[in-house]
Amino acid sequence: MIDFSRNYFDLFGLAASFRFDLAALDCAYRQLQSDVHPDRFAGDSDAAKRLAQQSSARVNEAYVALKDPVQRAQYLLRLHGIEAISETDTALPLAFLERQLERREQAADAQAAGDIPGLTALLADARAESAALEHMLGQLLDGEKAYAAARMQVRELTFLAKLADDIDAMLAAIDS
Amino acid sequence: MALFQISEPGESPAPHQRKRAIGIDLGTTNSLVATVRNGLAVVLPDDEGRPLVPSIVRYGEHGVETGYAAMAHQTDDPQNTIVSVKRLMGRGLADLADARRFPYRFVDSPGMVKLDTRTGVKSPVEISADLLRALRERAVDSLGGEVDGAVVTVPAYFDDAQRQATKDAARLAGLPILRLLNEPTAAAIAYGLDNASEGVYAVFDLGGGTFDISILRLSRGVFEVLATNGDSALGGDDFDHRLFCWIIEAAKLSPPSPSDARLLLVKAREAKENLSEHDSATIVATLAAGQPVNLTLTKATYTEITGNLVSKTLQPVRRALRDAQLQPTDVKGVVLVGGATRMPQVRRAVAEFFGQPPLTNLNPDEVVALGAAVQANKLAGNRERDDDWLLLDVIPLSLGLETMGGLTEKIIPRNSTIPVARAQEFTTYKDGQTAMAIHVVQGEREKVSDCRSLARFELRGIPPMVAGAARIQVTFQVDADGLLDVAAREQETGIEATITVKPSYGLSDGEIAKMLADSFAHASDDMQARALAEAQVEADQIATATEAALAVDGELVGDDERVVIDSALTQLRRMQDGTDHLALRAAVEALNHATGDFAARRMDRNVSRALTGKRVDALSS
Numbered sequence: 001m002i003d004f005s006r007n008y009f010d011l012f013g014l015a016a017s018f019r020f021d022l023a024a025l026d027c028a029y030r031q032l033q034s035d036v037h038p039d040r041f042a043g044d045s046d047a048a049k050r051l052a053q054q055s056s057a058r059v060n061e062a063y064v065a066l067k068d069p070v071q072r073a074q075y076l077l078r079l080h081g082i083e084a085i086s087e088t089d090t091a092l093p094l095a096f097l098e099r100q101l102e103r104r105e106q107a108a109d110a111q112a113a114g115d116i117p118g119l120t121a122l123l124a125d126a127r128a129e130s131a132a133l134e135h136m137l138g139q140l141l142d143g144e145k146a147y148a149a150a151r152m153q154v155r156e157l158t159f160l161a162k163l164a165d166d167i168d169a170m171l172a173a174i175d176s
Numbered sequence: 177m178a179l180f181q182i183s184e185p186g187e188s189p190a191p192h193q194r195k196r197a198i199g200i201d202l203g204t205t206n207s208l209v210a211t212v213r214n215g216l217a218v219v220l221p222d223d224e225g226r227p228l229v230p231s232i233v234r235y236g237e238h239g240v241e242t243g244y245a246a247m248a249h250q251t252d253d254p255q256n257t258i259v260s261v262k263r264l265m266g267r268g269l270a271d272l273a274d275a276r277r278f279p280y281r282f283v284d285s286p287g288m289v290k291l292d293t294r295t296g297v298k299s300p301v302e303i304s305a306d307l308l309r310a311l312r313e314r315a316v317d318s319l320g321g322e323v324d325g326a327v328v329t330v331p332a333y334f335d336d337a338q339r340q341a342t343k344d345a346a347r348l349a350g351l352p353i354l355r356l357l358n359e360p361t362a363a364a365i366a367y368g369l370d371n372a373s374e375g376v377y378a379v380f381d382l383g384g385g386t387f388d389i390s391i392l393r394l395s396r397g398v399f400e401v402l403a404t405n406g407d408s409a410l411g412g413d414d415f416d417h418r419l420f421c422w423i424i425e426a427a428k429l430s431p432p433s434p435s436d437a438r439l440l441l442v443k444a445r446e447a448k449e450n451l452s453e454h455d456s457a458t459i460v461a462t463l464a465a466g467q468p469v470n471l472t473l474t475k476a477t478y479t480e481i482t483g484n485l486v487s488k489t490l491q492p493v494r495r496a497l498r499d500a501q502l503q504p505t506d507v508k509g510v511v512l513v514g515g516a517t518r519m520p521q522v523r524r525a526v527a528e529f530f531g532q533p534p535l536t537n538l539n540p541d542e543v544v545a546l547g548a549a550v551q552a553n554k555l556a557g558n559r560e561r562d563d564d565w566l567l568l569d570v571i572p573l574s575l576g577l578e579t580m581g582g583l584t585e586k587i588i589p590r591n592s593t594i595p596v597a598r599a600q601e602f603t604t605y606k607d608g609q610t611a612m613a614i615h616v617v618q619g620e621r622e623k624v625s626d627c628r629s630l631a632r633f634e635l636r637g638i639p640p641m642v643a644g645a646a647r648i649q650v651t652f653q654v655d656a657d658g659l660l661d662v663a664a665r666e667q668e669t670g671i672e673a674t675i676t677v678k679p680s681y682g683l684s685d686g687e688i689a690k691m692l693a694d695s696f697a698h699a700s701d702d703m704q705a706r707a708l709a710e711a712q713v714e715a716d717q718i719a720t721a722t723e724a725a726l727a728v729d730g731e732l733v734g735d736d737e738r739v740v741i742d743s744a745l746t747q748l749r750r751m752q753d754g755t756d757h758l759a760l761r762a763a764v765e766a767l768n769h770a771t772g773d774f775a776a777r778r779m780d781r782n783v784s785r786a787l788t789g790k791r792v793d794a795l796s797s
Contacts, residue, residue: 030396030398033398033566037656038656039566039567042555042556043556043557047768053595053655053656054595057596060596061598171498172498175495
C-alpha cells in the first residue's frame with residue numbers, strides 16, 4: 001500500500017520541480033504499480049483488494065498529474081498554496097486573450113473549410129508558444145522559485161493547452 | 177481479512193497447492209478455454225481433439241445443446257439455435273440496427289433485448305452462461321476438479337453495460353471470476369511473453385462480431401496499453417452478411433425464410449473462408465422450396481464488395497494512434513488476432529497502413545484464450561518462471577454525467593489507465609432544491625442523447641439551501657475489470673448515495689443468487705466438503721494473523737475493543753473444527769468486522785513499510 005498523505009513527487013521519490021526527468025517518472029511509476037496493482041492481490045481478502053484498487057488509482061492519478069507539464073505546473077503551485085486558476089480570479093493579459101480569440105476564430109474557419117494544413121499549422125503554432133512558456137516556467141519555478149509570479153504563465157499555458165486539445169479534436173473529427 | 181494487508185504483495189500468507197486456473201475467450205463465433213500446464217499455456221480440446229467451441233446454443237426438445245451439437249441444427253431450427261449472441265450482450269432492441277438480420281423471435285425488454293425460445297424467454301446473459309457452463313465443464317473434466325479461478329475476455333471496446341453483462345453471465349455459469357480482460361491485451365500478453373518483445377505494438381483484433389485496436393508499450397515486463405479504439409458491432413459476421421446480400425442479388429432471390437437465410441449465411445461463410453486460400457469459390461445450395469443456387473465468386477469481386485468494411489477498421493486505428501500521440505511508423509510490430517484477420521484483403525490493408533507485414537506467428541483463433549490463461553494462472557497465485565510482469569490497461573470510452581441542457585460532463589476521459597478514481601463537485605441550481613438526479617453516461621459525444629446511458633440514481637435529503645450553496649461531490653471509480661461505481665455525497669451534511677453501475681436490465685443480485693442456487697441444487701457432497709475445507713483454512717489464517725497482530729500492536733486496541741476482538745477470536749477458534757462452513761464463514765466475517773478499526777490504525781501507522789519483507793506467519797513465530 002502507499003502513504004496517501006505524501007505528495008505526488010514524494011510518492012515517486014522525485015524532487016518537486018517543474019523541469020523534470022520523464023524517464024525517471026516512467027520508471028518509478030512502473031515500479032510502484034508493480035507493488036500496488038490489484039493484480040497482485042487477486043487472491044487476497046476484499047479489504048486488501050479494495051486497498052490495492054485505491055492505491056493503484058492514486059498512483060495513476062499522480063502519474064497523470066506529473067507527466068503533463070500543464071498539470072505539473074498547476075500542482076507545483078498548489079503545493080505552495082497557490083491556485084493557478086480560481087473561480088474568482090481568471091484574469092489574463094488582454095493582448096494574450098485577443099491573440100487566443102483570433103486563433104480560435106481561425107481554427108473554426110479552418111475546421112469549417114476542412115483545411116487540415118491550416119489546422120495543423122495552428123496546432124504547431126500553439127505548441128511552439130507552449131514550449132516557450134514551459135521554458136520560461138522552468139526558470140521561474142526551478143531557478144527563481146517565484147511561484148506566485150509564475151501564476152500568470154501557468155494560466156496562459158493552461159489556456160494554450162486547451163486550445164491545442166480543441167484543434168486536435170477538430171483534426172480528429174475531419175480525419176474520421 | 178483486513179489484517180492480511182501486511183503480507184507481501186503477490187504472496188498469500190499461507191502456502192497453497194496449485195490452483196486450477198483457466199482463461200476463456202468468449203467469442204462471437206467461437207469460444208475457447210485454456211490453462212497453463214507445466215509452465216505452458218495450452219488450449220483444452222474436446223474428446224475429439226477440437227480446440228474451438230462454436231459459440232452456438234440450441235434450446236432443443238431434449239434440453240440445451242452447445243457447440244458443434246447445436247451447430248448441426250442451425251438451419252433446421254434457426255429460431256431456437258442462437259448464434260452470435262455476443263452481439264446482443266448489453267444491447268436493447270433499439271440498439272440493434274440489424275435486428276432483422278437475425279432469425280430470432282425478439283422480445284423487447286428494458287435495456288437488454290430477450291429471445292423467445294422453445295424453453296422460454298432467454299436473455300443474452302443466460303444464453304452466454306449456457307456457453308460458459310459448457311466451457312467450464314470441459315475444464316473440470318480436463319483439469320480433474322472444479323475451477324478455482326477464471327479470466328474471461330471481452331472486446332476492449334465493450335462499454336460498461338456489455339462488460340457487466342459478461343460478468344453476470346460468468347457468475348451465472350458458476351465461474352469464480354478473477355478478472356475481465358480485454359481481448360487485444362490478452363493477445364499481447366501471449367505474444368509479448370512468447371517473444372520477449374520491447375517497444376510499441378499494435379494489436380489488430382477483428383473477430384466474428386467485434387473489432388478492437390489496441391496500442392501497447394511493452395517494456396521490462398510491463399504491458400502498458402496506451403490507447404484503444406474499435407467498433408463493438410463490426411466483425412467477420414458483417415463480411416458474411418455482405419456476401420449473403422450479394423448472393424441474394426446475384427441469384428435474384430426473393431427475401432428468404434429464416435432457415436433459407438441461415439443456409440445461405442452458412443454458404444457465405446464457407447465461400448469467405450475458401451477465398452482466403454483460393455482465387456474463386458462456388459456457392460451451391462438448394463433452398464427449401466427446391467430452388468437451386470449456383471454461383472461463382474472471384475476474390476476480386478469479394479474484395480470489392482467488402483472494401484468499405486475493411487476501410488471501416490482503419491478509422492479506429494487512426495483514432496487510437498492519435499490518442500497515443502504516435503505515428504504508424506512508431507509501431508514496431510502489428511499482431512493480428514481473430515479469425516477474420518485471415519482474409520487477405522484485411523492483411524493487405526493493415527500492412528499498407530503500418531508499412532510492414534503483420535505478425536502472424538501465433539494462431540489468431542487461440543492467442544486470446546492463451547493470454548487469458550496466463551493471466552488467470554498469475555492471478556490465482558500459481559508461481560511460474562518469468563511471471564514478474566504487470567498489465568496496465570485502460571477504459572475505452574469516456575465516463576461522465578449529464579449536466580444542464582442535456583450535455584455531457586466528462587469525469588474520466590477515455591484511455592485512462594485503470595483502476596482510476598476521480599471526483600468532481602456539482603451544486604444545486606434552484607433555491608431549496610433537496611434532491612439531485614445523477615445520470616451516468618458513457619461515450620465521446622457532447623450530447624447525452626448520443627451517449628450510452630449507464631445508470632440513473634438520486635441523491636435525496638439535501639437540506640434546503642440557496643441555489644449554488646450545496647456542494648455535491650460525485651466520485652467515479654473504475655476497477656481493474658473496467659467496471660464503474662459512482663457515489664454522490666453532499667459535503668456539508670455528509671448525505672450519500674452510491675450505485676454500482678448496473679444496466680437497468682441487468683439481473684439483480686437476488687436473481688443471480690436464485691439461478692445459481694437452482695443450478696447447484698444437486699451439488700455433490702464433495703463441493704460441501706471443499707467449501708468447508710476452504711473455510712477452515714481461511715479461519716485459521718485470520719485467527720493466526722489476528723493473534724500475531726495483537727501480540728505486535730496490541731497497544732493500538734482499546735479495552736472495550738479488545739473484549740470484542742477476543743470474543744470473536746474465541747468463537748472462531750471454537751467453531752474451526754465444526755462442519756458448518758456457512759457458520760464458520762460468518763464467524764470469520766465477525767472477526768473481520770471486529771478488527772476493522774484496528775487494521776485501519778495499523779495501516780495509519782504505516783506498519784507495512786516497517787515490516788517490509790516480513791510476513792504474518794513470520795511475525796507470529
